[in-house]
Amino acid sequence: MLSYAIRRMLILIPMLIVISFFIYSGLELMPGDAVSYMIDPEAAAEISPEKLDALRDSLGLNDPFVLRYVKWFGGVLKGNFGYSLSSGVPIRDIVFDRLPATLELSFIALILSTIFGSVLGFISAIRKGSIADNTLTIVGMLGVSVPQFVFGLVAILIFSLKLKWLPVGGRLMPEYVTYWDRFPHIIMPALVLAATMTAGVMRYSRSSMLDSMNKEYIKTARSKGLPEWRVNLVHGFRVALTPVIVLVGFRLPTLIGGAVVIEQIFQWPGIGNEFITAVRGQNFPLVMMIALFSVFAVLIASFLVDLFTAILDPRVKLG
């Protein structure tokens, strides 16, 4: 297991290099460059081409593509993520400023959706065809198919504007000192995000559980005279859990790149929000770094999924 883990970590390095190269090339293909964004078109028309060129030179934009890539990636490795083109603030500061907010939101949603999703799916499966199952199926379908922003807006309308129970959005205020001061702010975005994720996990764990309950070993378990709860939980659910963990694992990356829509609706100062602004503003260095972080999260998540499935299912061999 340990040697496998180390090997997997080592493979991450070349993968990261290749992907970072693709990200860099992809952004290279976008029309315009940093200069055309920094200076507004009206003004740019009045500046002589030589001056613009000199500006490009000073920013290193005229260097050959590969050289620019190497410079950028070298900087990233040294912890120098570059500077935001729009504000000049180091990207590292932006990322580490915004990341905690996103992680806080997504972790809560991920944990809630995993717990509720798998438990509700389990109930739905063992009570297949009952009123509870049918209700959960309909609710699950709604949860999967209704877009997040609709949920978000409806929630704001009801709980903030009508009932005035919860704040409309935001995360921090100057007078907030303790975590509990800002806790009301996270309730709604986390629950809305969790709700949509729960629906997916629930549908998945229901079908996985049904699948497991149709297997022969369930018959064996019953033929041993075990009580029904033990047949369902210990024999059925334990096996059904593996695919659910895989699903949840692959949602880990959304912790970083993820909750873009929710962050927009609730004005949550997370990395998703920042990402949108950066893309709109052609803020290349920032876009690249956030993309790179997301990729890194995907790689780590798939690694964790492999480890978890190996722990949960003894048939999976790592190597």
Place this chain on the structure above:
Amino acid sequence: MNDDTIIEVKNLKTFFYTNQRCNKAINGVSFKIQKGKTLCIVGESGCGKSVTAASIMGLLPRLSRIEEGEINYHSKQHGHLRIDQLEQNGPTMRSIRGGEVAMIFQDPMTALNPVYTVGSQISENLKYHTKLTRKKIKLKTIDLLSNMGIPIPEQRAKEYPHQFSGGMRQRAMIGMAMSCNPQVLIADEPTTALDVTIQAQIFELMDTLKKDHDTAILLITHDMGVVTELADDVAVMYMGNIVESGTIVDVLRSPAHPYTKALLKSIPILGKGKTQELEPIKGSTPDPYDRPKGCQFHPRCEFATDKCQEVPVDEKISDSHSVMCWHYREVLNNG
């Protein structure tokens, strides 16, 4: 009920209900399972063999139920019981199932839970049916595995089913079933999924267990070779009825039902060469929702007459041998 009879099934009818239609999967079946003897139920797929086993085990699926008849069971713990009247997952049924009446299944590849060690799955049975301490359970598990002929049982108990071969898994299954010294072992086609050489080993094991522990065995199979090998008594099933039953000599030497006869004829004989002609049974099994009138076999039967439109009665040929056919005399004489 004589002393050696452990389970007596009387006129059992188990029906399945699907899409508003009723499938009479078992339609009046009677037999006895006796101490230290093996009863084989033979028949083709879908004739109700497995449903019979499931009825006794109280493991019927949700859409089915026992409509009529009795399953009398003589329990060590609870005395005389009517299994058909017990709640399927009730405490009494559960204490019998796995403890006094154990079952092994067709496919050992899927019958063991892939995520638990073989040892823990055997221990689970002991945990629910005995009052042994954890330590003793562990020792007993290892003991069982070694009795089943599994080498290095201490090591093997800690392994997962996928690390076992098919034959070993079936041995482990038998070990699990035998763990609480059951009175009855129900084996539902225990060797269908195994190689022939392994089959022989498994049967040998079952035979030894029967002799050592006086266990009654109900063996469900469609393999006549298995029947000759193991059975003391045979019951031939067709479309939910036992059409012929008797001792192995009765049934195999002088088959009285046309179906039994046809079954025996359709077996290839080893060493007879390529030139031997197999005689398959004409036609195919009727649709269970659209059954023929009277004797279920008559559309495929060479002895059929108009009389066969009526359901035949159970005729006694001798004390042990009985048959459900109007023309059994002709069948016997033609043999």
